[in-house]
Amino acid sequence: MSKIMNKNKWHEIIILLVLLALIIPSHVIGIDRVVTIDEPWWVISGSNYYYALTHQDFETTIYDYHPAVTTTWIVTAGMLSYFPKYRALEQGYFDVRKPKFEDFMRANGKEAMDLVRISRLMQTALLLALAILGYFLLQKLIDRTTAFPAIALAMTAPFFLGHSRLLNHEGMLAMFVLVSLLGMQTYLNKDRKLIYLLVSGAAFGLAQLTKSSSIVVVGVFGLMLLVDLFKRNEQTFSAKFWDAVKAFAIWFGTAALVYFILWPGMWVAPGKMLTEVYGNAFSYAFQGARIEVTEQLQPSSFNLVTKLDGIALYLRSWASSTTPITWLGLIFAIMALFSKDRERLSAPIKSTLVYLALLGGLFIAMFGIAQGRNGPHYILSSYVCFDVMAGIGWAFVWMRLQNRLAGLNRAYSSILFFVILIGAQISFGLPYAPYYFTYKSPFANEAATLGYGEGLAQASDYLAQKPNATEIRAYVYNGMGTFSFFFPGKTLVFKRVYLIDEDFATITKDMKNSDYLVLYPILREKQPETEKILGPLRDVNPEKIIIINGLEYIYIYKIADIPESVYSELNK
16 A cells, blocks of 8 residues: 555656646746836836835835735845845835836846846746646646646646746736636535635635736636535535535635735725725726726726627637647537546536636636726736646546557656647747747737837847947837846837827937937837838838847837938928
8 A cells, every 4th residue: 555655656746847847947948038018117116015115114015906916025025135225225216107217226236137037036936836736736626637737738838928927917817816716626526625715715815916807706706606505415505505605704704814914005004905906997997097087987988889899809819829739628628528428527627617718708808898908918817727728628638548548557658648748839839939928829810919028138139239338328119128127228218108108309309319229110000109200211221120030020220320301301
């Protein structure tokens, strides 16, 4: 008996090591080769969070309606590791809209990019821990043969890989939501140990601290408890009902406790924090702006019919950024869902597939109908749900194949099969590294994400190689962080995200006072400023063109090569 237990233990260890060996490289290699347009905001917001904590200004530990507390905690940990003296320099709070933070860092012998790298690695460590936790929950709920491909496919899918490597909320949110779902499923379908319920509640609390959009989980979990009422026959309905109420209370109470403990703002001004988060979340959903902008929440102005197009948009973006491996796995998952093979397909497998599909669909529906939120990364939780479903589908197919292949060592043949499968999943994303989020399905015409900052590090590297690079003044479209974190010289930024557009008289003046102009024509159709500048520049050849995956992303012009006629045309 002990030999069998030791053998199983070693199998478990081997599977876990193989899982990590497949996941880790793609998550850490080249992790500092791109900064996206949103990340400088989170770096500065996280640094402000660190400053607020250390000065006991707890009411300031909020960022809009996200509330992004987990992200700012990650940056706080990065600051504690890289620049702990930051709290003592009495700099106050930096405006996230203005590129002064990095100047302050350099004046103190530090680089913002180093903080980004360290914070990202800490975030990656958290994601890996969540992946391991998800694996153990899933193998407890179903089996390890299924858990391995399910978690591995999700963690190596190009779109998830791309966004989870960035310093933002979406990767963490997706994994918190997944762990919360698997924890509740394990509690309801196994031995109802309290630990699973507590894990699920804590993960949901962390999901809420990450993004308020995870509130959709509550509806799904309510349904899970309701279904469980009618599934069990060993108790009276009244007893089952109160068991469900108690379970929900423990789950929600755990989430609320985590929410309160880990957010210092809740210690001093809970009403303000909750109003800021949920009031503005609903205001954005219905009106596309903060309550203070719209003055009051007016759900009556929301037109559901006109927003259904948003759902179709998200479905198209998901389809274009999903690999054939996931597509096939989802087909197999549907086959499994309707299979009558009860010997290999237990009720927990089928219910897990249903709830994953429901949760993934709800995220698409929610953001599809919400006002002003059409970025595909908003539904990263849907991607993870569907990838896990695909992994379960592949496990189902493999179990059937095993029965037809005699003489196989089931344990090691399974590892080999799934290693090949995950290797294929990874291979789809590798050509797009380090910009995994630009992955385009072989069946898609265009990637779901383009122009998110990719290529600006290469542009910076190009100019940094020039003589006296530290003296070069580069005028860069959306270059705050995306370019400036890499460039040793002076970065002048125009068209800063979310700022009122500069007039062309100012743009012309700043161009003349620069040495190089760096434009981002990949977005020319969406950015009228770029289109207007490129018009007068039609007869001027860029000194350098940055090409990524066959697309012209960036034009670099030497200001000395731009004739006066260009400026005259711009100012008309």
